[in-house]
Amino acid sequence: MLPNNEVRLPPPRAARAAQSAAVPCDITTQFTEAASKLKTGQLVKDELFTLFEAVGALEIMDSKMDSGYIAPGENHVQALEDDYDVRQPLTPKQVVGLMDQLLCHEMAWHMGHPLSQTLFTSIYLDKLLWPVPKTMEDARFDRVPSESPLISLVLRAYCLALVKACDFVHARIVTEYYYEEEDFVSQLYNRNLLSGLDPSHFFRLLDQAVEWVDSQETMDQDLRDALRCRLLLRHEFLSALDEDLEVLDTRSTDNFVSCLSTLSGITETVAHGTPVPEAFSLKIQRRLASTVPPRPIVHISPEDALAHLKRLCQDAIDMQQMLDYKGPSNFKTAIWSLLSRKPQPSVYIRCLLQALIVSDMTILGAVPVKQFLYDDLAELVLPSSVLLQANTDEVELPSDPRFQIAQKMEGFVKRFSQPFVDTVRAACLNRCRIRRTVCHTVVDWDNLQMEAEELDLDLQRLSDEPPLQMKGGETTFSFPLSSWAYNQKLIQIRRIIQMGFELSIYAPEELAGMYWYLSYICSTHLGHLDRIRTFTVAARKRDLISAGDRSADSQKSAAFHRSFRTLERVTTQLIAVDAFAIALHALYVLLTRHEVLPCAAGADAYSTDRLRYELRMKPFIPISLPELVPFEEFQRESALEGDSDAIILERASKAITEARKAWDVLLSQGAFLEEAGSGSGSGSAGGKEFPSAIEEDWKRDVKDAMRACIGASISIETVRKALGNNPSPSAQQPLNLEVTIPEIGSKSRWHEWWVVPQVSEKKNQ
Amino acid sequence: MNQNPPVLRYVRYDSARENEYVAAMRQLISKDLSEPYSIYVYRYFLYQWGDLCFLAMDEKDEMVGVVVSKLEPHRGGALRGYIAMLAVREEFRGQGIATKLVRMAIDAMIERDADEIVLETEITNTGAMKLYERLGFLRSKRLHRYYLNGNSAYRLVLYLKEGVSAIRTAFDPFAPPHPTHMEAPTVPVGNTPGNGVI
Numbered sequence: 001m002l003p004n005n006e007v008r009l010p011p012p013r014a015a016r017a018a019q020s021a022a023v024p025c026d027i028t029t030q031f032t033e034a035a036s037k038l039k040t041g042q043l044v045k046d047e048l049f050t051l052f053e054a055v056g057a058l059e060i061m062d063s064k065m066d067s068g069y070i071a072p073g074e075n076h077v078q079a080l081e082d083d084y085d086v087r088q089p090l091t092p093k094q095v096v097g098l099m100d101q102l103l104c105h106e107m108a109w110h111m112g113h114p115l116s117q118t119l120f121t122s123i124y125l126d127k128l129l130w131p132v133p134k135t136m137e138d139a140r141f142d143r144v145p146s147e148s149p150l151i152s153l154v155l156r157a158y159c160l161a162l163v164k165a166c167d168f169v170h171a172r173i174v175t176e177y178y179y180e181e182e183d184f185v186s187q188l189y190n191r192n193l194l195s196g197l198d199p200s201h202f203f204r205l206l207d208q209a210v211e212w213v214d215s216q217e218t219m220d221q222d223l224r225d226a227l228r229c230r231l232l233l234r235h236e237f238l239s240a241l242d243e244d245l246e247v248l249d250t251r252s253t254d255n256f257v258s259c260l261s262t263l264s265g266i267t268e269t270v271a272h273g274t275p276v277p278e279a280f281s282l283k284i285q286r287r288l289a290s291t292v293p294p295r296p297i298v299h300i301s302p303e304d305a306l307a308h309l310k311r312l313c314q315d316a317i318d319m320q321q322m323l324d325y326k327g328p329s330n331f332k333t334a335i336w337s338l339l340s341r342k343p344q345p346s347v348y349i350r351c352l353l354q355a356l357i358v359s360d361m362t363i364l365g366a367v368p369v370k371q372f373l374y375d376d377l378a379e380l381v382l383p384s385s386v387l388l389q390a391n392t393d394e395v396e397l398p399s400d401p402r403f404q405i406a407q408k409m410e411g412f413v414k415r416f417s418q419p420f421v422d423t424v425r426a427a428c429l430n431r432c433r434i435r436r437t438v439c440h441t442v443v444d445w446d447n448l449q450m451e452a453e454e455l456d457l458d459l460q461r462l463s464d465e466p467p468l469q470m471k472g473g474e475t476t477f478s479f480p481l482s483s484w485a486y487n488q489k490l491i492q493i494r495r496i497i498q499m500g501f502e503l504s505i506y507a508p509e510e511l512a513g514m515y516w517y518l519s520y521i522c523s524t525h526l527g528h529l530d531r532i533r534t535f536t537v538a539a540r541k542r543d544l545i546s547a548g549d550r551s552a553d554s555q556k557s558a559a560f561h562r563s564f565r566t567l568e569r570v571t572t573q574l575i576a577v578d579a580f581a582i583a584l585h586a587l588y589v590l591l592t593r594h595e596v597l598p599c600a601a602g603a604d605a606y607s608t609d610r611l612r613y614e615l616r617m618k619p620f621i622p623i624s625l626p627e628l629v630p631f632e633e634f635q636r637e638s639a640l641e642g643d644s645d646a647i648i649l650e651r652a653s654k655a656i657t658e659a660r661k662a663w664d665v666l667l668s669q670g671a672f673l674e675e676a677g678s679g680s681g682s683g684s685a686g687g688k689e690f691p692s693a694i695e696e697d698w699k700r701d702v703k704d705a706m707r708a709c710i711g712a713s714i715s716i717e718t719v720r721k722a723l724g725n726n727p728s729p730s731a732q733q734p735l736n737l738e739v740t741i742p743e744i745g746s747k748s749r750w751h752e753w754w755v756v757p758q759v760s761e762k763k764n765q
Numbered sequence: 766m767n768q769n770p771p772v773l774r775y776v777r778y779d780s781a782r783e784n785e786y787v788a789a790m791r792q793l794i795s796k797d798l799s800e801p802y803s804i805y806v807y808r809y810f811l812y813q814w815g816d817l818c819f820l821a822m823d824e825k826d827e828m829v830g831v832v833v834s835k836l837e838p839h840r841g842g843a844l845r846g847y848i849a850m851l852a853v854r855e856e857f858r859g860q861g862i863a864t865k866l867v868r869m870a871i872d873a874m875i876e877r878d879a880d881e882i883v884l885e886t887e888i889t890n891t892g893a894m895k896l897y898e899r900l901g902f903l904r905s906k907r908l909h910r911y912y913l914n915g916n917s918a919y920r921l922v923l924y925l926k927e928g929v930s931a932i933r934t935a936f937d938p939f940a941p942p943h944p945t946h947m948e949a950p951t952v953p954v955g956n957t958p959g960n961g962v963i
Contacts, residue, residue: 049805435907600898
């Protein structure tokens with residue numbers, strides 16, 4: 001269905017320019033004359049009237065679209081104003097109930113619903129925020145405050161601290177990359193979230209409120225506790241949000257930890273509250289500055305709201321474990337693992353993390369982007385290389401090759417820093433957007449690789465690189481920068497395919513082909529890593545021959561060691577993915593061949609296999625390397641044409657056994673690459689702890705993949721058995737198998753990226 | 766199962782009967798939407814592509830199904846069909862009416878030399894997804910919280926000719942500067958949850 005929402009449509013092209021020189025003239029006569037030629041009701045469409053405008057249009061006097069519409073007979077005052085009295089006395093139970101309702105609305109807003117359907121339906125908040133208060137004293141429910149401190153102090157302090165918390169959240173999100181309406185609705189409807197008021201006022205007010213609650217000896221103890229922990233939550237949450245990027249300096253998790261501890265108190269006392277539904281009203285929407293139709297109040301349960309907040313706090317706490325920079329691959333692993341948590345960390349966390357990853361061209365507030373880029377190059381392709389050491393400060397003679405190398409490398413840094421950081425930062429987008437973004441950036445990286453190749457040629461000459469003789473006899477050079485760029489691109493291609501599985505993009509009949517393609521990309525990547533390794537080994541040999549200075553050599557040796565370790569880890573990972581993909585590919589080929597796999601497309605579908613292949617390969621068509629597999633080849637290879645069932649079964653079994661071994665090795669290597677000389681055993685490197693909570697995420701992910709491997713083994717064995725019972729299945733005598741594709745979230749879908757078919761014997765036959 | 770399936774007539778939209786048809790299709794489509802499309806949305810499609818709109822009418826000449834679509838070059842490139850709305854009255858569902866209507870729209874687009882056809886459908890609308898996938902559409906991407914009820918959508922695409930993916934879109938001097946993918950979008954202009962209606 002068409003979205004009824006302009007944001008989702010391509011915006012109209014800017015109105016044709018050249019209007020600046022227009023001279024106004026009276027066209028009344030012409031207009032009247034032209035209009036007289038039209039029949040009543042005849043439609044005339046302006047050329048510039050787009051779908052965007054059509055969808056954005058509202059019909060005035062239609063109650064479903066016009067938020068200002070007042071029905072015939074409806075009283076004007078009643079239609080706009082609520083007769084809820086914010087000074088009316090409330091019981092402590094009601095105040096607890098109100099606080100929890102507000103928290104639900106706050107979390108619904110965090111989840112992406114607009115304020116107009118959540119917090120801004122609260123009459124209390126409306127009174128606080130309109131007219132816009134300039135001082136703390138202005139921000140009150142009524143000019144004459146309620147005589148009950150339960151309202152004028154306790155509820156007010158809660159509400160004000162809540163609004164201020166929203167202010168911090170809003171400020172952080174809107175300064176980062178996020179998608180309006182997908183991730184978050186930033187609209188404030190001309191209200192101000194008390195951004196001009198210093199947080200200290202709020203803390204003071206909360207302290208007073210807590211003090212008052214503590215002194216109410218006649219109040220039921222449970223209710224006093226309930227009020228108290230809610231006020232404390234506001235205090236701690238506000239402190240935590242106030243800290244924002246300062247966490248890079250404070251390195252404190254105290255505030256979020258305190259939040260978590262108050263949350264358990266709140267969870268236990270939700271039942272003590274009595275909701276006050278009449279304190280929320282849709283009529284407020286009519287007064288908010290907006291052009292959207294009236295929309296219903298969003299209701300989420302206290303359980304969901306508390307769970308969301310709890311996750312937010314936990315993610316924030318765990319995030320702080322990765323603030324120490326321990327090299328590029330560890331950094332990237334930590335970010336990807338944290339952001340791949342299910343459910344995905346909230347938009348606030350994702351935005352905060354974006355800012356921590358890079359602000360002012362500095363990683364984690366400590367490492368210049370150039371350093372990060374160089375570290376990555378050193379880890380993968382250029383351990384201890386003159387290319388990364390040259391700088392124009394030490395060598396000032398322009399004719400010196402080292403000066404020219406430094407200049408070339410400066411150009412490289414300028415060009416590649418941003419796209420490189422973006423590859424890391426893209427993980428902060430919502431999952432759908434990650435895939436869509438990578439589909440775009442992979443094309444950019446194709447171009448970047450070509451640019452890097454040009455630089456490589458220059459650097460080859462300047463550094464006087466000796467060529468290597470390859471097995472075939474031809475000589476070749478290392479091309480480090482373009483090799484590095486190609487590695488980036490191959491990672492992205494793999495990610496596009498894998499996130500396709502995660503987002504349930506592929507139809508069942510495509511799975512054989514997609515796992516074939518995944519394995520094709522993995523083997524291409526493995527070949528590329530071999531090439532890189534060959535050159536690194538050669539560089540190390542040269543290095544050892546010409547070794548002189550011993551102290552410099554220990555540094556060099558460490559750099560090479562780290563690079564070899566990195567290559568080894570990436571290789572292990574690729575072997576694991578490759579083997580599993582080969583096994584699933586073979587399994588799906590058998591299921592397809594014997595027509596037991598469910599199929600989304602009907603027999604009389606419009607498309608052909610060739611057209612569907614073209615569509616599926618669309619993101620890769622503009623890419624020059626690796627070259628697109630021609631359709632005929634894809635069809636032949638992905639269907640394992642010419643291979644007997646027995647051969648394919650053998651292939652599946654062997655591959656899944658190898659996959660299980662490889663995933664085991666990967667698990668034993670751990671999530672993070674340790675510094676050389678820090679000894680074995682996980683936990684510390686260079687005296688600093690590795691992020692253990694994030695390491696747990698990483699391990700869980702690997703273990704889930706291993707579970708999927710076991711599931712695949714079982715499915716393969718079931719197929720083997722069925723083929724044993726019926727060695728030449730036919731249309732008359734099909735394989736006695738039932739196959740289902742487990743959906744994301746179902747128990748038998750052990751891992752998002754591994755779609756293991758559930759194969760079972762058909763019961764009644 | 767209906768013992769006597771009603772005899773339906775499938776007709777192309779006729780602008781001479783605009784008043785009667787548009788009112789009926791609005792009612793049919795709005796029924797499943799929390800927020801209706803404005804009249805301009807219907808006019809936008811019907812005025813320009815009325816011949817790509819098909820209706821299913823029962824014996825009493827009442828509308829029981831409708832498909833609304835358009836066909837135009839996508840950013841100056843491929844000739845792209847778009848199925849905007851599809852609805853069948855609840856008690857008539859499950860009889861292949863929607864499939865028939867969509868086929869008529871696709872056939873009309875093919876006749877007019879369409880290169881590809883695209884549409885979006887809510888991920889929870891399994892009926893619609895199955896229908897389009899049976900016809901050969903593939904999911905090309907998932908759109909996060911596409912509809913304002915918070916539900917995500919899939920973009921479904923059907924290529925009708927070879928080489929569509931290679932057709933270059935024209936240079937657009939008004940397009941946002943490249944690269945756009947990491948840029949934060951601008952002003953919020955909210956609107957609606959549109960439900961798939963099959």
